Structure formats: structure tokens, C-alpha cells
Amino acid sequence: MHERPRHWHQWLLIMAAFAAVAILLVMPLALIFTEAFSQGWAMVQQNLTNPDMLGAIKLTLIVALITVPVNLLFGILLAWCVTRYEFRGRKLLSTLIDIPFAMSPVVAGLCYLVVYGAQSVVGNWFSGMGVQLMFALPGMVMVTVFVTCPYVARVLIPLMESQGQHEEEAAIILGASGWQAFWYVTLPKIRWALLYGVVLTNARAVGEFGAVSVVSGLIRGQTLTLPLLVQMWNQDYNTVGAFTAAGLLAAMALVTLLLKTVLEWATQHNTDNATEQKTEQDTP
């Protein structure tokens, strides 16, 4: 399909694409780092060691460290359930999981506030136990779990569907337990996709803004994650500080893109190998 462009209008199209990428994607990236370093290296260091910044980095990491394993586990369970069995409501289950993708993050935050806030039955019960859910860490983790829960499942479902389940069935018939079949047969086949899902989940968990801003209460030094700190410092006219925090997040985004590209290649490679082996087996 790929060809070297020959005609002038083909080069024109490529130039237009480069222009779009440069204006929409490259310039914003360049601007972040230019602004962050505009007052010199010392200022960057000062911003990075600011207690608010350190607190925000720590909080962001805590949220991501809880969210990612929870959604990893859930993603595997859902993908296993949806791709390995035929049952009523299978379609519905895989549609429901897409809801967080379509919902506005602010609306998601609001839903959690209404159900788990101090005025609600559940929130009231928890505050009776001395646990504050909303405007504190638990609430921020809960909305982040909501916002990021489709990623692992969405990556796994098409892959596991295309791989089929003959090998697992063979393992079971040969006497493996369910866990052994999953651990030794399924997991090696899906490990790259799994890692891919983790990378996407992590990027969104670290960067979530709208939903978290609704339930965080924006308490300085306590419930500010990095994206919220970007907004706070921008409102304080601490532009260089805001861009330094933004630079950290942009660096994370670039690492994410790199990992994503590598993992996509690895998954592709994996699937190609699998299909190759399958066709080899199928042909007598």
C-alpha cells in the first residue's frame, strides 16, 4: 500500500500533514519546555523542590498506584468473562464498560459527589465511621478508577477474542487447574497487551483533571494532584511554576507515547506469530 510520493500534489498533502502536526502537536510541546526553562535552571529546581510540588507529585503517584492495579485486575476479569463464555447479557456487559469513555469527567465527579458525599446515605455512614470519602484521597481514587476502568478491558477483549481458547481448553483437559491455565497459557499470550493497557491507564490516572477537580475540594498542600497544581499556579500568576508542573506531565506523556509505540509493535508481532503458528498447525 505504501508508495513513495511521485506527484507534486502528493508532496503537497504530506506538507499539509506536517504543517498540521507541527502546529497542533509539536509547537505545544516545545512551548511547555521553553516556558518552564524561561527563568533559568535554578528556577526550575526551585519549583521542583517546592513543598506544594512535592506534595502534588506524591499524591498523584499514590492515586495512580492504587488505581492501576485495581483496574488491571478488573480488566482481566471482565475480558476473561466476556471472551471465554457465551451467556446472556454478554454484549450489555461490554457496552456498559464504555460509559466512562463517553461521559464528561465533570459529570462523573458530580455523580460520585451525589452518591458518596457527606449528605448521602453512604457518605453519612462512612463519616460516622470516621472516614471522609469526598474532598479527600478516597474520593479522588474512586473517580480515577471510574474514569480509567475501560482501558485494560478494551485492549484485552479484541486480542483474547482473536486468540481463541483452544490452548486453555487443552490445558484443562490435560489436568491443569483454572489458575494454571490462566497463569501458564493465557498470561504469556496477553502480556504485551496487558502492559499496553497499564500504560494507558496510568497516563490517564496521572493526568485526570475534570473528575478529580470536582471531588478534591482543592485544598492546598493536601488534595492537589499535579494537573490541579498546574491550574492553581496558573491562577496565582506563577506561570513558570505552572509550566514546570506541566513539563513533568508532558515528559510522562512522551514516555507513554514511546512505550505505546513499542508495545503496539510487540503486540502486533505477537499476534502475527500466533496466526503464523496457527496456520502452520492448520495446514496438514
Add this chain to the structure above:
Amino acid sequence: MPLLRTQHSVLPGFTLSFALSVLFICLVILVPLSGLAIHVSQMSWAQYWGVITDPRSLASFRVTLLAAAGASGINAVVGLLLAWVITRYRFPGRRLMDALVDLPFALPTAVAGLTLSALFAANGWLGQWFEAIGISVAYTPLGIMIAMSFTSLPFVVRAVQPVLEDLTPDVEEAAATLGATPMATFTRVILAQLMPALLTGTALAFTRSLGEYGAVIFIAGNMPFETEILSLLVNIRLDEFDYAAASALASVILIASLVLLFGIQLVQSRLTRRWKGH
């Protein structure tokens, strides 16, 4: 759970994985959604209607819808261009371009918003050129549109790309042999086959734009009646502890996005069935 199963599988673990998945979906997705529904249903119809037809709410509906429509339009064109160039031609920088297309998904929306507002400010790298021809971008509806199109750009590219890769050149060659001009080949042969994917991608981009918050609030200026988007108005009502108004407005966005989501999936499954039927 034998009642649910329609076909037996030798693999164990159905009960466990099914029960935990359903429990998770209920707790994380369905309970919060129904909480909002219950909250809204406690309002009287007049109260609900009053919140929604409030002039400030109506203005925010208009701003959000128009900007999202404009952004989806831009993305349909730019997304198609990028997908076309990436799948059709070999040139230096192609892989980099392909990887960079996902930047808006990887970059936190707050960072995107902060950066775009600086880029398009009156003295910014790009804003000064627009200012020179008398167009202000930052703090206007145009800025909202640009922020929305930034965050939803990958949807169109990633929807169109696989279809474009699967198109075989023989149909185009046949059209050209039969005397079709390149333009006619493009619109009647290629675009016709791409249409379902292009529409899906654009609809996804539109859905995302309707709910976009982080990227927009930095660049919008947030003037009531002029550059205030619906998600922001929800947040403002929340800050005023007016949970009823916030929920009523949120229910409008929620219903719109759920209708779009299920609509897209319905159309998609119809189309795949039709293609497979051939």
C-alpha cells in the same frame, strides 16, 4: 449460574469472573449513575425545566454545541488528511507522525489547556499572527473550538486508519481505467468506503468534545453567556452548593453522551453485520 449460560465451556471460573465483573460495574459505574438519576428525579418538572431553560444555561448549551460541532468538522478534515498521508505514503518522519497523533490522548488535558492558551494568547507564538489579521483566538469561542479539536483529534485518525489500510488498490485502478478523474475516484470510490469509519470517528470526537473540560477552561475566558461551556457551568453550580441545578444540567450532558455512545455502537454493529453478510 447455569440460567445465564447459553453454551457450556470447559474453562472454569465463569461464576467468579462474572460475579466480580458485575459487582465492579455496579459499584463503580451504575450506582453513581443511578444516584444522579435519583437526585434529579426528586426535583419537580417545573424546577428541572426552569434550570435547563435558564438563559445562562441555554447560552452554555449553544456555546458547547457550536464549538463541539466546529471542532468535529476540523477533525474530520485534518484527521482524514493525517490518516491518508500516514497509510498511503512512505516518507521520512512517517513513524514519528504516526506516534505523535496519540499525543492528545497521552497529554493531560490541563497541560493541553495551559499550553494552548499560551500559544494562542494575543502575544503568543501563534496568537500574534491571528491578532495581526484581526482575529482573537484565546478567550473566544474560537479558542474553545481549538482546544476541543486538539483533545479529540486522534479519534478520527484512529478510526479511519485501519479501513484505509484494508482498501485494496484494484478498485481505484479499475475506476481510473474506466476513465474516472482522480477527484471522482477519491469522492466516489475511496470516500464512499471510508464514510462509516469517518462518521464513527467524527461522532466519537464530537462526544468527547461535548464533555471536554480541562483543556477548554484555560483558553475559554469563561465569560457567562459568551464563552462558558456546560461542564464549567455544572462546576460553578457545585461551588455554589446548588446540587439540584448542577445535577439537572449534568443530566442533559449525560443523556446526550449516552445516546451518542449507544447510537454509535448500534450503527457500528449494523455496518459490520452488513459487511460480513456480503
